[in-house]
Every structure is written in C-alpha cells, then in structure tokens.
Amino acid sequence: xxxxxxxxxxxxxxxxxxxxxxxxxxxxxxxxxxxxxxxxxxxxxxxxxxxxxxxxxxxxxxxxxxxxxxxxxxxxxxxxxxxxxxxxxxxxxxxxxxxxxxxxxxxxxxxxxxxxxxxxxxxxxxxxxxxxxxxxxxxxxxxxxxxxxxxxxxxxxxxxxxxxxxxxxxxxxxxxxxxxxxxxxxxxxxxxxxxxxxxxxxxxxxxxxxxxxxxxxxxxxxxxxxxxxxxxxxxxxxxxxxxxxxxxxx
Amino acid sequence: xxxxxxxxxxxxxxxxxxxxxxxxxxxxxxxxxxxxxxxxxxxxxxxxxxxxxxxxxxxxxxxxxxxxxxxxxxxxxxxxxxxxxxxxxxxxxxxxxxxxxxxxxxxxxxxxxxxxxxxxxxxxxxxxxxxxxxxxxxxxxxxxxxxxxxxxxxxxxxxxxxxxxxxxxxxxxxxxxxxxxxxxxxxxxxxxxxxxxxxxxxxxxxxxxxxxxxxxxxxxxxxxxxxxxxxxxxxxxxxxxxxxxxxxxxxxxxxxxxxxxxxxxxxxxxxxxxxxxxxxxxxxxxxxxxxxxxxxxxxxxxxxxxxxxxxxxxxxxxxxxxxxxxxxxxxxxxxxxxxxxxxxxxxxxxxxxxxxxxxxxxxxxxxxxxxxxxxxxxxxxxxxxxxxxxxxx
Ligand SMILES: Cc1cc2nc3c(=O)[nH]c(=O)nc-3n(C[C@H](O)[C@H](O)[C@H](O)COP(=O)(O)OP(=O)(O)OC[C@H]3O[C@@H](n4cnc5c(N)ncnc54)[C@H](O)[C@@H]3O)c2cc1C
Numbered sequence: 001x002x003x004x005x006x007x008x009x010x011x012x013x014x015x016x017x018x019x020x021x022x023x024x025x026x027x028x029x030x031x032x033x034x035x036x037x038x039x040x041x042x043x044x045x046x047x048x049x050x051x052x053x054x055x056x057x058x059x060x061x062x063x064x065x066x067x068x069x070x071x072x073x074x075x076x077x078x079x080x081x082x083x084x085x086x087x088x089x090x091x092x093x094x095x096x097x098x099x100x101x102x103x104x105x106x107x108x109x110x111x112x113x114x115x116x117x118x119x120x121x122x123x124x125x126x127x128x129x130x131x132x133x134x135x136x137x138x139x140x141x142x143x144x145x146x147x148x149x150x151x152x153x154x155x156x157x158x159x160x161x162x163x164x165x166x167x168x169x170x171x172x173x174x175x176x177x178x179x180x181x182x183x184x185x186x187x188x189x190x191x192x193x194x195x196x197x198x199x200x201x202x203x204x205x206x207x208x209x210x211x212x213x214x215x216x217x218x219x220x221x222x223x224x225x226x227x228x229x230x231x232x233x234x235x236x237x238x239x240x241x242x243x244x245x246x247x248x249x250x
Numbered sequence: 251x252x253x254x255x256x257x258x259x260x261x262x263x264x265x266x267x268x269x270x271x272x273x274x275x276x277x278x279x280x281x282x283x284x285x286x287x288x289x290x291x292x293x294x295x296x297x298x299x300x301x302x303x304x305x306x307x308x309x310x311x312x313x314x315x316x317x318x319x320x321x322x323x324x325x326x327x328x329x330x331x332x333x334x335x336x337x338x339x340x341x342x343x344x345x346x347x348x349x350x351x352x353x354x355x356x357x358x359x360x361x362x363x364x365x366x367x368x369x370x371x372x373x374x375x376x377x378x379x380x381x382x383x384x385x386x387x388x389x390x391x392x393x394x395x396x397x398x399x400x401x402x403x404x405x406x407x408x409x410x411x412x413x414x415x416x417x418x419x420x421x422x423x424x425x426x427x428x429x430x431x432x433x434x435x436x437x438x439x440x441x442x443x444x445x446x447x448x449x450x451x452x453x454x455x456x457x458x459x460x461x462x463x464x465x466x467x468x469x470x471x472x473x474x475x476x477x478x479x480x481x482x483x484x485x486x487x488x489x490x491x492x493x494x495x496x497x498x499x500x501x502x503x504x505x506x507x508x509x510x511x512x513x514x515x516x517x518x519x520x521x522x523x524x525x526x527x528x529x530x531x532x533x534x535x536x537x538x539x540x541x542x543x544x545x546x547x548x549x550x551x552x553x554x555x556x557x558x559x560x561x562x563x564x565x566x567x568x569x570x571x572x573x574x575x576x577x578x579x580x581x582x583x584x585x586x587x588x589x590x591x592x593x594x595x596x597x598x599x600x601x602x603x604x605x606x607x608x609x610x611x612x613x614x615x616x617x618x619x620x621x622x623x624x625x626x627x628x629x630x631x632x633x634x635x636x637x638x639x640x641x642x643x
Contacts, residue, residue, distance in 0.1 A: 070267050077271060186278050189309030189322035189332075192271045 001151050002057045003046040004109040006100070007075050007083075008036040009068040010120040023220045035071045038115025041177040044184035045145060046113050047079045053151060057081050059107060063088050063099055069200060076195035077187035083198070088205035088212065095212035097129035102208045104134060109172065110151065116141050116176040127176035137169035141178040147171075253281060255338070255513040258551045261558060265327070272328040276335035279308055284339045289603050291465040295458075297342060298465070299422070306377030310336070310347050312355035319359070319371035327561035330506035334557075337507030338514045341613035342465035344507045349418045350374060352499035354381030354427050357442055360495070361486030366444065370425065382423035384414035384471050385493050391416075392626050393641075394429070395490050399473060401430040401441060407480050408432070410443060410451075410473040416620070420454040420469025423447060427484070428473065429493050442484040442492055451476030462616040498571045501621045502564065505577035508617065509553050511610045512585035515592035516546045518605055522596050533595070542591045549584040556580060572634040579627035586614040 011017060012032040020027055035043070043060065050056035060075045060083040062068040072083040086099050104112065117124035131138035139145075139156030143164070146155045155168040156175055187195070205212060233239045243250045262270070287298045305311065314329050315321035324332075329351075337344035358370050373379040390396045399412025410430055420426070426445045431438055445452050454469045486492065520543055523534035533539045556577045563569040589611035593600035601608050618624050633639045 073267060074271065186275050186308075187271060188307060189272055189275065189313050189324060189328075190317070190320075191309075192268055192275070193317070193322050193324065196268065 001049070001053055001055075001110040002059065002107065003049060004059050004061060004100075004104065004107060004112045005039070005042045005046045005075070005080065006112075006114040006126075007039045007043065007060045007062045007068075007071050008115070008118045008120075009033050009062065009064055009071045010036045010118055013037065013119055017223075019221045019223045023222060025218070025221060033067070033070065035074050036115050036118045036120070038117060038119070038177050038179070040075075040115075040184045041179070041181050042113040042115050043075045043078055043080060044182045045142075045177060046111075047185070048182065049111075049145075049147065050079070053147070059084065059109065061086070061100065061103060063091060063096055063205070065089075066202070072200055073195050074187060076198045076200070077192040078185060079191060081198065083200045085200060085202045086205050086208065087202055091205075091212050092214040092216040093123045093125035094129055094215050095210075096126045097133055098210045098212060099205060099208060100126070100130050101133040102210045104130075111154070111171055112136075112174045113145075114174065114176050116178050127174050131174040134172075134174070137173040138175070139167050139169065139173065140176045142175050143178050143180045145175060145181070253277060255510075256516060256547050256550050257554075258547055259555065261551075261554050264558060265331075269325070269328045269331060272324060273331040273335060275308060276310070276332045277338075279304065280335050280339040280343075284343060288340045288343075288465055288606075289609070291342070292340070292609050293464075293603065295460065295464045297346060297419075297422070297467050301343070302377045302380070305343075305347065306375065309375075310351075311375050311377060312351045312359070312371060314351075315355060315359050315371060315375075319367060320375040321355075321371065325561075326502070326564040327558065330503065330557055330561045333503040333507040334510040334513075336510065338510030340465050340609065341507065341511060341617050342463055344503070344510070345418050345463065345466050348500045348503045348507075349383055350381055352503055353383035353496050354425070356499045357383075357427055357484060357487075357492065357496050358444075361442060361484040361492055362444075363481070363485055365481070366484070370444075379424040380419055380422050382417050382419040382426045382469075382471075383496065384417050384420070384426050384428045385497075386414060386416045388413060388415045392623060394493065395440065397429065397431060397440070399428065399430040401432045401443060403434070405477065407478050408443065408483065410445065410476045410478065412473050414471040414473075416457070417454075417469050417471050419467055420471050421456045421467050423454070426452070426454075426471060427496075428471070430473075439488050440490050440493065442487040443478060444482045444484065445473070445476065445478055449476050449478060462612045464612075494571070497621055498574050501574050501578040502560065502569075504617060504621055505553075505560065505574065505581045506557050508578075508581035508585035508614070509550060509557060511614055511617070512546070512550050512553065512581075512588040515585075515589045515607050515610050516543070516550060518607055519543065519546070519592035519595040522599070522605075526597075539595060542595060546588045546591055549588060553577075553581040553584055570634075572631055575622065575627040575630040578621065579624050579631070582614065582618045583624050586611070586618050589614050 012034045015031050018027040046058045050058050058080040060072050060080045062072050063086040114127045141158045142156045143159045144157035153170045158165045291298045309322040312321045313324045317323050333344055336347055355374050358366050385394050387397050401408040401410050424447050428443045428445050429440055432441045451474045453472045457468045523539055524532050526533045560577050592607045593611050599605055629640050
C-alpha cells in the first residue's frame with residue numbers, strides 16, 4: 001500500500017521563541033529546527049505499516065522553504081522511500097490542504113497519515129480540511145491504528161475525554177496522529193547514508209495550479225505577559241490577607 | 251530537547267546535515283539508552299552487553315566501511331562525532347566501539363583476504379561477533395615492536411605462543427586480532443593473526459581491580475601452543491606498519507572522544523557552579539571558579555577545532571599519523587585536566603558517582619595511557635619536527 005505522510009519543519013519545542021518587535025512573526029535566527037513531533041509519529045506509524053505490509057511505499061510531503069529538505073531527509077533516514085517538497089511561502093491551513101489534495105490526485109495513496117497538528121501554529125485543521133476536500137473518511141487524534149488484513153479498511157482508536165473511541169472506515173482515508181500512537185525510532189547511520197540517494201522531488205507551488213490565496217491573515221503576534229516573581233510570606237495570616245487584598249481571589 | 255554541548259565557536263555550522271544527523275543519533279542513543287545504565291555498570295565493573303544489539307542496529311560498528319559489508323560508509327568527521335557522543339556517555343562504551351571498529355574491523359578490511367572480509371565484517375557490523383586487539387604484552391607496552399609472542403609454521407598453519415595483557419573486550423571476544431613475531435628465512439617480522447575464541451590453546455582471563463574504565467572488560471590473553479590454519483593470517487600484514495595503522499584509526503577516534511568526556515565534565519561543573527551557594531553567592535560568581543570554567547571551555551573549543559580540521563584532512567586522505575598524535579596527546583591530556591578542574595568545582599560531590607565527573611576523570615587516566623601514552627605522542631611529534639628520535643634504544 002502507498003502511504004503519504006506529511007512532514008513540517010518547525011522550531012524545536014524547547015527553543016525559546018522571540019517575537020519580532022513589529023509583531024509580524026517570530027525571530028528565526030539561531031533557532032533549532034526539527035520535524036514536527038506529531039509528524040514524526042506519523043512517519044513512524046507509516047514505517048511500521050510498511051514493515052508489516054510487503055510492497056508498501058512511504059512518501060513524505062513537506063510544503064515550505066527549501067531548507068525543509070533537512071526535515072525530509074530526516075524522515076528518509078528513518079526509512080521512508082521518497083519525498084516531495086512543495087516550495088511555497090507560508091500558506092494557511094486551507095492552502096496546505098489544497099496543495100495536498102492536488103498531490104493526492106497525482107500520487108493516489110491508499111492512506112494519508114499526518115500529525116494531528118503542527119506545534120508551531122497549532123492550527124489542528126489541515127487533516128480535517130484535506131479529508132473534506134477529498135471526500136475521504138477521517139480518523140483524527142489516533143492513539144492506535146489497525147488495518148484490516150486486506151488493508152481495505154482502518155480502525156482508529158482516539159483518546160477522547162474520559163475514554164477511548166474507536167472508529168472504523170474504508171480506505172483511502174486520512175488519519176492524524178496523537179502523541180501516544182508510538183515512540184518514533186531514530187535514524188540509524190546506514191539509514192542516514194541511504195537517505196542521501198533517495199529521491200527528493202521539489203515542486204514550485206505555482207506548478208500545481210492550486211489556489212493558495214490565504215484566507216487567514218496573521219494580524220499580530222505577541223509574547224505572553226512575563227510572570228511576576230513570587231513572594232515569600234511569613235505567616236498564614238499574611239497569605240490570607242494578600243490573597244484577599246492583592247490577588248483578590250478570596 | 252536533545253542535549254546541547256558547548257559550541258563556543260559555532261563549529262556546528264561547519265558540519266554537513268548528514269554529519270549532524272549522525273551525531274544526533276549517537277547523542278540520543280547515549281542519552282536515552284546508555285546513561286541510565288552506566289553508573290551501575292561502572293560500579294559493578296561490567297560492560298552492559300545488552301546494548302550491543304542496539305549499537306549494531308544503529309550502525310555504530312565499522313561505520314566508515316563500505317555498504318557491501320553491511321556498514322554505513324560514513325566519512326571520518328561523522329565517525330569522529332560518533333566517538334565524541336559515545337565518550338560523553340563513558341570512555342568504556344567508546345572503547346568498545348573503537349576496538350570493534352578501528353582495531354578489528356579496520357585491519358580485517360585493510361589487511362584481510364576477501365574471505366576474511368565477507369566472513370567477519372557483516373557479522374561484526376551486526377554485533378553478532380565481537381573482536382579484540384592483542385598487541386600489548388606484560389613487558390612491552392610503549393615499545394610493542396619488542397614483543398615476545400611468536401608464530402611458527404606447523405601442520406599447514408601456525409602455532410602461536412605468548413601472553414597479551416590489557417586487552418579490551420578480551421573475555422567477550424569471538425575473534426582476537428593477535429600480533430606475533432614470525433621468524434622466517436632469517437627474517438623476523440610482525441604479522442596479524444585471527445584467533446577464534448574456541449581455538450585450542452587460546453584462553454582469556456579478565457583483569458580485576460581496575461579503578462579506571464570499569465564499565466569495560468579488560469583481559470589477558472594466553473596463547474599456549476595455539477594452532478591456527480594458514481588462512482588465519484592477515485595476508486596484508488608483515489611489519490609494525492599494520493598494527494600502527496590500526497592504532498592511528500583508534501587514536502583518531504579517541505581524540506574526538508576526549509571532547510565528549512570533557513564536555514560532560516564541563517557542563518556538569520558549570521550548572522553546579524551556578525546553583526551552588528557558598529558565602530551567600532553562587533560559586534560561579536567567584537573569580538577563581540570562573541577562571542577554571544573559562545579554561546575548560548577554551549580547551550574544549552580548541553580540541554573541537556583540532557579534531558574537525560584533522561577529520562577534514564583525513565577525509566581528503568591528507569592526514570599524517572603525527573598529526574593524529576598531536577590531537578590524541580592534546581585532547582586527552584586537556585580532557586583529563588578539565589575533568590580534574592570539574593571535580594574540584596563540585597567539592598565533595600565531585601567524588602561521588604551521582605555525578606559523572608569522577609567516573610570520567612578516572613577513565614581519562616586510561617585514555618591518556620592507552621593507544622600511546624601522552625609522552626609517547628610527544629616523542630612522535632618531537633621526532634617529526636626535529637628529525638631526532640628521542641625514544642632511546
Ligand atoms: C584499560 C586499558 C585497556 C587497554 N586496551 C588495550 C587493547 O585493547 N589492546 C592492546 O594491545 N593494548 C591495550 N592497552 C594497553 C595500552 O596500550 C598500554 O598500556 C600502553 O601502550 C602503555 O604501555 P605500558 O602500560 O606498558 O606502559 P609503559 O610503556 O611501561 O610506559 C610507562 C611510562 O613510561 C613512559 N615511557 C615509555 N617509554 C618512554 C620513552 N621512550 N621516553 C619517555 N617516556 C617513556 C610512558 O610514557 C609511561 O609514562 C590497554 C590499557 C588499559 C589501561
């Protein structure tokens with residue numbers, strides 16, 4: 001089976017992020033970039049399916065700047081077969097979903113696995129939009145994926161408030177990965193060297209003939225307010241007093 | 251986030267994406283899978299064998315050798331970075347990998363027959379066979395060319411006799427590369443022989459009582475009328491050049507490894523000094539402590555630059571053994587100095603294995619000695635620049 005997996009280049013979750021003084025975005029110098037952790041889980045899941053289902057192919061897709069090659073190479077080094085990089089400036093979720101829908105037309109995958117969200121903008125929208133554009137079933141926030149023996153349908157376990165929900169649907173479909181789906185492997189050294197020889201195709205977004213005009217504009221970014229230093233109080237009385245007069249919570 | 255070691259001169263920028271990826275794989279492995287084991291392994295004086303399959307799976311054995319033998323075909327800089335990360339964990343695991351890769355797989359690849367290569371290399375890459383390298387003897391350390399171990403021809407093969415001491419992985423090795431003197435046609439030359447563990451007359455005994463490199467096995471090898479077939483000789487050997495070229499491989503890795511051990515000590519001392527309050531201030535705020543920390547980071551930075559340049563020379567096939575000697579000599583002796591400074595900064599906590607420093611410090615005493623002592627490397631460079639050999643004899 002052919003599995004398409006999305007891979008987004010995002011700042012390392014533990015990098016300290018600074019907002020540009022004019023509020024138009026974040027300062028990108030000196031940031032360490034990684035594969036979106038949820039996408040990494042998606043790649044791992046696809047590789048596990050490939051290991052089980054003979055003759056499978058795992059194709060990675062990233063949309064963004066040329067430097068996103070680095071993240072695609074990471075996925076190839078983990079074991080994916082080939083990669084496509086659509087060169088485009090920041091797109092909004094609908095733009096991304098449309099680009100992916102176009103690629104799906106060309107690639108005809110049996111399954112699309114994506115991270116449930118990208119940890120940079122946390123939109124949590126593309127998977128759902130893509131399923132809608134394609135008219136395919138979707139299983140979001142997957143914590144477990146099982147394919148039927150003939151790989152014609154999938155059952156997806158989702159972590160919902162207070163329990164688990166299991167959905168089954170025919171393939172092709174879109175699945176988005178949640179944190180507990182698996183523990184991604186790291187690239188082995190032979191894997192890293194083999195990745196060098198794997199195909200990584202670059203396509204300028206204009207060549208796809210897709211309308212990517214943004215519907216969403218970012219008007220302003222602000223860092224969260226900095227927290228004031230804590231106070232050490234001498235007695236319970238003082239604490240109660242301050243909670244009342246200063247914090248005004250009691 | 252993955253641990254970030256000191257990189258004062260942004261040397262990271264000089265690495266390729268692949269080199270960084272290789273390093274990050276080694277770094278993650280050490281952090282996730284080895285660090286949790288090492289303190290106990292060192293206390294127990296044992297090598298944690300359970301990590302061997304993982305080391306193999308990730309491609310750490312013979313990583314610079316060609317793919318056709320199941321290896322990763324990395325360049326020397328990537329190989330160096332692996333050593334750096336492994337030794338940030340412990341000199342013991344780096345020694346294990348150095349011996350397997352640089353001292354056993356390398357000579358089999360370079361001096362062995364094609365049968366040797368196809369028989370041993372894929373197995374060793376998969377971690378199914380472990381190797382050891384027997385050069386040092388009880389009475390011949392810095393001067394291995396004086397070795398007493400002999401080989402003589404008999405019954406379509408050779409009979410080996412002698413004792414090798416201080417042999418890393420000796421007890422757990424499936425195959426030993428044994429260096430021995432063969433007297434033939436009035437000539438005496440050093441040859442390399444492959445001795446499988448079940449050969450009659452071959453035995454290994456673990457050495458007890460080490461205070462250094464405890465998370466690594468060190469053994470004595472006994473060759474007592476040990477017969478091996480003709481084809482077990484490494485056909486490309488026949489002089490001291492062969493074992494010395496193996497040492498060059500391993501020394502190159504050690505020069506990088508020392509950076510890892512030193513960085514582990516520096517990082518620990520830096521974070522400790524910022525938090526430890528004495529005389530109402532973090533000790534990092536005292537000039538005398540800062541002096542130590544600055545010395546440490548400066549020497550680490552210099553060592554990183556030496557290694558990167560050395561690696562690029564090696565990849566361009568332009569490196570001379572004397573240049574490797576300089577990096578081994580400098581980086582290990584500086585790492586030892588850094589470990590001692592770090593030990594001092596931690597005060598009493600510097601001597602307990604809750605922190606990695608005392609372990610690295612003790613390990614580095616071995617690393618400073620093996621693969622050519624610090625002074626032996628000084629003499630190698632001395633001879634190179636003056637033209638006079640000061641080795642004596
Ligand atoms: C834990 C451990 C693991 C080891 N693993 C291996 C292994 O796997 N395989 C292997 O073959 N060997 C191994 N060795 C042995 C190691 O390579 C030797 O210990 C090393 O070469 C030094 O030899 P030596 O101990 O006999 O010291 P010696 O040669 O006796 O040196 C003692 C001192 O004399 C100095 N010295 C010697 N000659 C001169 C000179 N001409 N001028 C000035 N000073 C001099 C040295 O610098 C040193 O300070 C290992 C050693 C240790 C400790």
